[in-house]
Amino acid sequence: MHVIGAGMAGLACAVEAVRDGWAVTVHDSAPRAGGRCRSYHDPALDRVLDNGSHLMLSANTETRRLLETTGGWSRVVEVTPAVFAFHDLRDGTAFSVRPNAGPLPWWIFTAGRRAPGSTAMDHLSALWRLFRASAGASVADALAGPLYDRVWYPIAEAVMNTAPAEACATSFRAVIRDSLLRGEPACRPWLFPEGLDAALVAPTVAWLEAHGAEVRLTDPVKGLETKDGRIAALRTRSGPVALAPGDVAVSALPAFTVGRLLPDLAPDGLETRAILNAHFRLPAPVNLPPPGFLGLIGGQAHWLFVRGDVLSVTVSAADALAAHTDDEVAARLWADVVRVPAFSHFGNPPPPSRVVRERRATLAHTPGIDTRRPGPRTGLGNLLLAGDWTATGYPCTVEGAVRSGVTAARTARTIAALHGPVE
Structure with a gap:
């Protein structure tokens, strides 16, 4: 199996496929796996940041199963x-x-x-x-x-x-x-004291490689070659990759990029919404009472997450705010932060910050959009779709992404049964 995309949908698909006995190769254009669940060292703040804060709950059963399989669950704190x-x-x-x-x-x-x-x-x-x-x-x-x-x-x-x-x-x-x-x-909320990469991404990549899968980063799939209604080969940066008769490819790319592989895959009429995160390096650590994060009402800042001396402010449906400059965003959000007693002593101006915009973070979950979200099957017999934007029964969340990957891997079982085991 070839999985195109190393975000959470692609990684979950790869893990499920390895458990089913497939030989798996994951392809991604980025230098790091994780997609929108990535962590990185920010030189300006000199801290490891998550691109955005993701609030997950114990209801996220497929994500929990993935974390337990890969060992990432040991890096999660469940608020109980x-x-x-x-x-x-x-x-x-x-x-x-x-x-x-x-x-x-x-x-x-x-x-x-x-x-x-x-x-x-x-x-x-x-x-x-x-x-x-x-x-x-x-x-x-x-x-x-x-x-x-x-x-x-x-x-x-x-x-x-x-x-x-x-x-x-x-x-x-x-x-x-x-x-x-x-x-x-x-x-029960889940907290990630070491970051998303430490719990969700790095253990998953390590598990895949330990179980014989290959994760090829900075090696994007640039196109697909088709023959007789099936994918015959992938065109990657490192060269063509032929698919065996019983092999399957899974596109786990975002909705707005999947059409680059084949125009017929491009979803129709799926609007998106932005998420904005501003990370502030505080003058001193702040310990919020349980659960360790705080929802704000009546301001532009929506949720506050604290990890050590870094405060992360999340704003959903943030298309309008994302149009402002970084300095304007930081000033507006910090004005809300210092109205909370735990942060009021910091005063103004805002401390050093990093603003991260995901301009097409998720679908716009308006009435009727679920009828336009595709399932895992495509018009090509051995090409499947995964991604939080597909028909998962959930909004675009980490749990939705993981569910889509698991569904794609399980659908591949049917395809393999029709064509026999991969040589």
Whole structure:
């Protein structure tokens, strides 16, 4: 099997394929694996940064299985019991949402476990509306009410990377179904104290190579040669690579680049949204209380993550903010940060920072877009698709990417059964 792309979809596909007995080669144009889950040393801040902060939960079962397979799980800290802390910049209110174990959500009947000013009935009625929402309903349509500003808006925007007024309610409820409705054990946040690469990427690459797979970096696949409705060869920087009769190729590239291999693969009508992260090197470390990250309400900064003396600020659906200069972005976000008591003593001006823009980070998860997300099969018999943008049943998340890779590898089993084992 040849996997084109060493992001999380491609790496997950490769691991699953190796477990199935395939000889696997992974091709990528970048010098490092990981795609959008990459870590790097920033010379200006003299710190190792993740390109962006990814909030994963214990509901992410395929990602957990990947981490346990490769040994990366030992580099993850799971926050137990689950808690989500928020700070409302509009009035200074600090609160946390703390679900309970078990399928019965008794936590909503305890004032200290839910958003201030809300009632148990507010929660029940919101979930009732969400699970009755039509295919064309937005998150705002389904969840407008007392909980919207302080709970549903920040969570939905982070999950969907799409403004809740235009985000698809039915896509969002798939995440709520697998997490909040399964109780506290499915809601535990994962922290990556050594960075995403240390947990997700480096152990996976090491596992693949230890199990005989080849990971070819800085060796992009520039084109595909087809014959009789199948991929006959890959055109790579290092030369052509012929595919055996029973071999399979998997394109695990982003939606906006997959059409470069073959124009017919280019997805139609898939809009994207940006994610912006600003990393600040603080004058001194700050320890946030559990869970170690903080959701902000009412400002331009959405989520704060602290690792040592580095504060990472994440902004979802950030197309408008991403148009500003780095200095303007840093100033705007830092103005929100210092309104939080834990950071107020730092004052102005902002400390040294690095702004990272992912201008096409995810799909715009608007109503109807899921009908345009392709499955793993293509019009070519031995070419499959993977990627968080494909039809995973989830928004574009790390879990969605991993699921897509696993699905592609399992689909390859059927193809191999039809054509016999690879020689």
